[in-house]
Amino acid sequence: MKLIKNAKLYYDKQILDRDVLIENGKFKKIDTEIDADGTEVIDANHKLVAPGLVDVHVHFREPGQVHKETIKTGSSAAAHGGFTTVGTMPNVVPVPDDVEKFKHQMKLNQQSKIKILQYAPITLEETSDELSPIEDLHQAGAFAFSNDGHGINNAKTMFDAMRRIAQLDSHLAAHVEDQNLFNKGVINAGDTATKLGLPAIERVAETSQLARDLLLAKESGVHYHVCHISTADSVNLIRIAKDAGINVTCEVTPHHLLLSDADIVSDDANFKMNPPLRSEKDRESLVAGVLDGTIDMIATDHAPHAISEKNQGFLNSAFGITGIETSFPLMYKLFVMSGMMSIEHLLDIMSTRPAEIFGIDAGKIHLGKSADFTIIDLDDEYYFEKNDFLSKGVNTPFVGSKWTCFGKIKKTFVNGEEVYSD
Known part of the structure; x- marks a missing residue:
């Protein structure tokens, strides 16, 4: 005892x-x-003394990318950040898109110091238009489905996935990104992109696919969760969708709440992430969305990379930053110490609320x-x-x-x- x-x-x-x-x-x-x-x-x-924090969006990289992170190091980092339950994305190598590979992933996850809930991919390899064996992966233990890192450009593929996942009463977590509008950009379209001479990512690469998906979610009835929203228009679209009774939730990262593209003053790829840092107006809208409840939770999108993969400038470095160790103290300073919200509210959106939304037995202290x-x-x-x-x-x-x-x-x-x- x-x-x-x-x-x-x-x-x-x-x-x-x-x-x-x-x-x-x-x-x-x-x-x-x-x-x-x-x-x-x-x-x-x-x-x-608080419930263990819950992060529904992390990347632990194992198998296939262990030079970036392992399940042991990722779970140690999570514990360092106060997290006891995380949802790990399926963009590992190989992608666990059949039952055999998924069970292997679950076995690897047993190395973790904390509790891991494993996503399965929506489509084969996360990049095709062919759906994964959704029902079999659900039966094998997938707690939700996501192609994080890739938007689903084919509307029929997304709609078919939504209907099948809805039948299972599971969750679809979407990385909203229209590749045709993303156009190989590396930074938000705006003054900073122009100043640094870098190819830009338009906001509509996110918002146009989000608008499509919200209507598909309405028709299918699926629980549609939007990963790492980054624009004011996304906040407004989700607010409207919630008012219309669509079963939508969303998350925002600490870095999108704290930084805008105005903070990028040089070609430093530690500021390169996907979605990119947007304008100050977008950042302020994200903060407002957290405060009014439009944004349901904070999730880190913890994305570790080797130093050699992030020291080559925006054009040649990988997307993503780490976040699970810095999340709580940064959010405590931003929201609680500023007087914008209570500590109780912050703990709710970093532990209780994500657990409730995803049906996870976590996020509360109960006898x-x-x-x-x-x-x-x-x-x-x-x-x-x-x-x-x-x-x-x-x-x-x-x-x-x-x-x-x-x-x-x-x-x-x-x-x-x-x-x-x-």
Whole structure:
């Protein structure tokens, strides 16, 4: 047994002074004072004890790309960030687009320090117009379906997938990107692209496919989840769709909430991601969308790469940045320390809400449930240096004293067992 003493516990949507008893990996008792006899005592010292954070969008790269990340390093990074449950995307090598490959992926995932929920691809290889064996992959344990990294350009392919996934009462997470409009761009269309002389990505590459998909989702009834939205028009389209009763949810990344293309002052590919950083107006609309509930959750799109893949400028470097280790402190500073939202609201959209939307048994502290939680020092002021990361990837602009933040993860537990300690 373990006893967490002197916790500022996020419980039942409020912060309470409580002790927490853990037995056999589950929450056994929550009370103002619990006897410590015969238990291992962990003094939280009046720090925040919160449900383990939930990220429905990460890339752990194994198999096939282990020079970027492995399941062990990715899950260690997640625990460092306070996350105890993640959804891993299927853009590995090989893509787990049949039952045999999917079961192999699930076996590899058992190396993880935290809980992994595995996406299956919507189509074969993620890039074809031929649907994967959706029903068989669902039966094999796929918690949702996504072609993340690739938009589905064929409307019939998307509509057929939606109808089949809806029949399973599962979830379709869409990377909305019309390749014909993306046009091999590397940066948002705007003044920065012009200044740096780089090929640009138009906003309509995202919004035109989103508009199409929302109508297909209405017709099919599928739970349609939009990955990493980045434009003001996307926020408005989703707001309208929700008002119309369409079963749509969406996520936004920390980097799209914190940065715009105006922050790109040189040919530094640590600022290269897909979708790209948009305008300041777009960034402000994303923040507003989080605050009014149009945007349901924050997801990192944790995308580690080797240094050699990110030091070749915008034209030749890979898309994507790491994020799972920096997400909570950056969001705490942006939203809570600024007074824009309460800590309870932030914990809701980073743990409870994503779990509820995807039907995951996570994101809450409840008696009898798995003791997945994190201890956070909200008063610890610090910033990240590159040697602080447990991920193999250090491809992020959020390093150095410019990004001083608060909310340091001190410990993370899964099933009552410590998986990270500061």
